[in-house]
């Protein structure tokens with residue numbers, strides 16, 4: 441039995457001790473002045489992280505609840521929607537819109553490939569009535585970071601009024617995502633990714649264009665209604681009991697995030713991703729994502745032909761206490777995913793990579809160079825200034 445465990449999956453991610461302690465604080469009155477002050481601080485911090493001067497709302501829910509909130513608040517049954525199912529999460533976003541009665545046109549993207557802004561623009565030219573475009577910033581199932589800036593720019597050229605809804609759940613803070621700068625209407629975040637807090641909160645930005653759409657939108661909604669939330673937020677409260685433990689944690693985590701600063705956070709994630717790629721390639725493994733479309737938050741690795749992902753993951757977990765993720769959907773056993781987001785540093789990445797390299801060697805997978813060459817490749821990346 442390993443003495444310790446190291447959680448290296450793309451969510452839930454490790455939580456710093458001060459955040460965990462904050463989550464364990466005694467409850468307070470959610471209608472009292474202490475709560476109101478907390479909420480004011482959280483919303484101000486989230487706006488900085490979302491790079492927006494517009495509204496940001498918090499709902500107690502998994503990230504999927506945030507995707508659902510985005511859809512039901514700005515659309516009506518029968519609305520034409522263009523979705524880009526880049527993987528398991530992109531598919532889910534499209535499915536939610538369909539379940540609520542949108543008429544969804546899918547721009548298919550091969551899993552592992554980057555969505556092409558030109559193709560999406562072409563689809564929008566064929567769909568002049570499209571009300572919304574559903575995008576995934578960082579597709580966690582494939583380890584691909586999509587060019588939201590480029591896609592949004594091309595989309596607006598074709599349809600200036602289209603609502604752009606972006607699943608930013610696993611990409612925010614690990615890669616740039618500019619809500620206002622890129623003119624995005626609803627961006628969705630989720631607490632258990634780079635925010636360093638436990639699962640259970642989703643965050644949504646709401647642009648002026650989204651508010652205008654909201655006033656006409658007729659999809660059914662109650663709990664996730666933006667207007668109810670906005671009305672309560674005018675008095676620094678929420679319409680229903682907020683998830684106080686996660687909010688206490690978010691306060692501490694946001695202070696950490698803002699102290700590090702967004703550019704530094706993005707650089708840290710980019711470096712950990714570059715080190716991970718260098719190491720797995722030096723171990724003779726192939727990256728699943730197309731070159732140039734790599735995620736900063738996680739690295740998807742194609743499992744060697746003779747070793748299902750399950751075998752590698754099981755051996756790492758049981759012998760070394762290192763927990764990595766498998767694939768999802770149709771590529772469940774074909775890939776494994778190495779998480780490097782949130783409260784994770786160079787040392788964690790080196791430990792994960794050393795464990796992977798040792799595991800491959802112990803399983804009898806022929807390494808192209810001597811044991812340690814993979815870790816050395818990562819060390820070389822980390823040694824660069």
Ligand SMILES: *Cc1c(COP(=O)(O)O)cnc(C)c1O
Pocket residue numbers: 451502503504505529576578579580607608609610630
């Ligand atoms: C984690 C994640 C979600 C949401 O997952 P939940 O399990 O609902 O919290 C959605 N989209 C992406 C891209 C994710 O990484």
